Amino acid sequence: MSPPVLGIDLGTSNSVVSVVEANRPTVIANQDGELTTASCVAFLPNGSVLVGNPARAGIGQRPERTVRSSKRLVGRTSSSAEVQKAQEEMSFNILSGAHGDVRVQIDQRAYRLEEIAAMILRELAHSAASYLGTTSVTKAVITVPAYFNDNQREATRNAAMIAGLEPLRILNEPTAAALAYGYGDQEAKRVAVYDFGGGTFDLSVLEMGAGVLEVLATGGDTYLGGDDMDGVIVDDLAEKILNKTGRDPRQDPAARAVLWDLAETSKRELSEHDTVEIDLEVVAGIPMVYGLTRNRFDQLIEPLIQRSIEICDSVLKEAKTGTHLIDGVVLVGGSTRVPAVREAVRRFFRREPDTGIDPDLVVSVGAAIYGASLNDQSQAQQILLDVTPLTLRLGTVQRFTEAIIEKNAPIPTERTRTFVTSRDHQEFVAIRVFQGESDLQADNTLLGEFAFGPLTLAPRGQVEIDVTFEIDPNGLVRVTATDCQTGRAASANVRLSVKMNDQSVAEASASLPGTAR
């Protein structure tokens, strides 16, 4: 029998690992006996590294040495809005690498985001190995937000390889959640997956029938999540302190880290209670207690919830369906514990959402189920018809782009286009690949660019180049160009400078610092 495949939900705030044993999915507890592991890495001054809940527990003492919510930065360029925003919010030091990639500086070393993620993945794999009593756990299905672009997916895959895992598949979180509920056993049903996580929001509409799970449409916002809820509470608390003491605690990294922690804890408590007393003395420097009510909290997060509902509306339109045709709503992500969020979902879909499986665990469970199915060669499998969330585009003249593969096209897929040279004796042709929904290059994400050549020398218009764009089952993009005259092909995994090549993955894997346990 082949060794089991892990199902890993690598979350913004928390991560979870599951495995299928004897046809039953099990969520694996970490060494502290907890089912969720904080996506936190702390670098102690003595050189040792803490990963998970112990790292998060110490964030107040060493904010600038604790990396949290790093998923928000993964696969992005240092000039992106998200990274700029994180630089203001996060207490750890964010740097720009030589090629616009994002690094986290701790002492003398600048870590890649892939390395931070790899430390978390390795911790989860370690928990799984001790639980299963084996060291041969190397394969994993790792989930990402459906809305992740190629850069972010590739970074996640590289993180797995740095951690010594074989990423069998990069799976979309909502798809995994739907698999966990197993609607596929019954007659065809249309399901909406409302995934409000720590850092991202996604809405996906799926149709599940016997043996087939088809994603009809997916859409989301990688800038909208539970962290934003914490952020509005942080601002609220900071204003209160500013009014009373004349000092803005957000200016001080340690105070800011404590505020974030207080905000997160208060948010959780407000899911159970109508009001929470927050002791602000540590931050304010004077005795100060603030009572945050659920009403006030609901008011603060109303714009965030509204934004998620707008996305629901547009994705339903995209799927050519309406709320009256939806047979079930699945809630995923910790933010769906917030009562105001549940209420908004209930109102919009006009039905009670399904909450049978813990929203923090459901994605990992689904990933494990899919992993087991990929590993199994005998049984008739659940076929997954997933789609690409973003339009794949080719850069053209005048800073425009041309759509090659439309968003929500089923994957894996490919398209070939033929181009002709535009200059006499043109030697090279530049191929720039983007993802996004705008005709303008600047409004899309650049995935990569490469020069193809040398071409057959001929007058312009005489040389034809076939360019094939592929999206694989992981949502990863690959581009191949062929000179039709010579038949010579060059294939390039479109690789943006922020992406790691195989050699740097291997080097990072070899030099990944050990974790203290």
Add this chain to the structure above:
Amino acid sequence: MSADWRTAVLRVAQRLDQLNYFQLLNLKQDASGTEIRGGFRRLAQHYHPDRLGGMDDPELHQAVSAIYRRITEAYSTLRNPITKAAYIEGLEGGELRLDTGKVRSRSLARKKAEEPGKTEAGKRHYQAALAALEKGDLRAAKSEIRSALLFERDEPGFQALLKRIESG
């Protein structure tokens, strides 16, 4: 997986370039949206690469992957009324795969209507400037856009292009 199935898959992969999208999805040309989707799902169940799991058979993997990619190409083309119409037009001229160039020229034609300029002469010089720019002939581009501005001095699109050309 049976040997028969393997043989059948390899045969389909070999014939892939002789099938049009309708034949591939086993549909009539007047198939409705629901029928197109049904056709895709039936075939997807049959040819989805995940069905092979970890099977060690590169030839079969490659064949299934090629078929599945073509199926998704066919489905994506036929489910969209615009690309479907373009495909049927091309099919009548014997093109079995969508000539994307045609769709492109259509969408470009649509975009042209939104391009700057009100007078025929202004628009013509603007287009000539763009064409010159594409060829890398800055001097000709500059001269053309200046001519365009003679006809429409205040057209912001023309002014923007001149500025771009002058700034190199």
